[in-house]
Amino acid sequence: MTEPQYSLDEIRTNVSRIDNEILKLLAERRQLSLEVAKSKIQTAKPVRDQIREQALLLRLIETGQSLQLDAQYVTQIFHTIIEDSVLFQQAYLQKIANPESLQPVARVSFLGAKGSYSNLASRNYFSKKQTKLVELSCSTFRDVLHTVEIGNADYGVLPIENTSSGSINEVYDLLQHTSLSIVGEINQPIEHCLLAAADTKLEDIDTLYSHPQPHQQCSEYLHSMGNITQEYCSSTAEAMKIVAELKQPNVAAIGNASSGELYGLTPLKSNIANQQENYTRFIVVARKPVEVTSLIPAKTTLTMSTAQKAGSLVECLLVLRNLNINMTKLESRPVIGNPWEEMFYVDVEENLKSEVMQEALEELTRLTRFIKVLGCYPSENVKPVDPETGDLL
Structure with a gap:
């Protein structure tokens, strides 16, 4: 058996040194991305350039493979780095567009x-x-x-x-x-966990405290626990506080493990949500809207009420389709006091100030009984670029 070249302590010291170097390089890269943002103000170029990102990923994958790093590993790391760079540049550009927010x-x-x-x-x-x-x-x-x-x-x-x-x-x-x-x-x-204050076993738990949403999000696991009493609280924080004060072996809270530490709670079971990607x-x-620079991806949220006749909502949605505006959310809620009347909430990937969005609002105003823009804001959802196709994943 081959003897290790270094002792375990020496190996850990070298790993820590490399980690620190990586952090310094990431900080240096982030500052360079800020210089990129300043340059894009002068040239009026958008923050995201999918062609550039695809070429960058392909080059990095090739370089990584020559260093015995697989493509998935390299892609995952640099998707995170690119996301951080985009959001960092967006934050800088938004401060320039909204100086009062500084x-x-x-x-x-x-x-x-x-x-x-x-x-x-x-x-x-x-x-x-x-x-x-x-x-x-x-x-x-x-x-x-x-x-x-x-x-x-x-x-x-x-x-x-x-x-x-x-x-x-x-x-x-x-x-x-x-x-x-x-x-x-x-x-x-x-990241939902079962958290307890007392030294207990999972099978001893018969009462769970949490906000109603986590109960719903973990319904499949809770069903598998059998006859569990679900106590609703105003927030997950209140649930953790109650369980910490009770210190009983039969009660637990649903919440985040790191937050549970604030209340002295210990995780009994992790990853209990119905979906792992939760x-x-x-x-x-x-109180005031923000200006969203045209250089960054933006979303606009509006609410509208249509006429009570067949096809009214379809006509509104066709306006968005015909103008090639991507709708990411459509939600209907009853109008309080007006039985059977619905208020529709719509999220679209478009800047409120753009010509195409203004044209859409003009058409929608004509077609609806009521319409109101709830806000235009930077999109925080930075979709990664597929290095093979160049499309957003």
């Missing part, structure tokens, strides 16, 4: 206490903007909006849809009646 500290309202998924989404969103937070916990979605409406918070963060449980209807209903604008979005990974899309609202 504030080092922002007051942000969200559902639940520290450690809730809304709190995690808030931190992730504003960390990319290099903005420090004053965190304002709220007990209901309505309170999140109201805190911003009366000026006690600069922004509110609200979950709007989940890949497993679907749309959060309460938030859509509240958007019908607010004067706030959607100014941003973020897709937050949701994400919640959060929207960010503010």
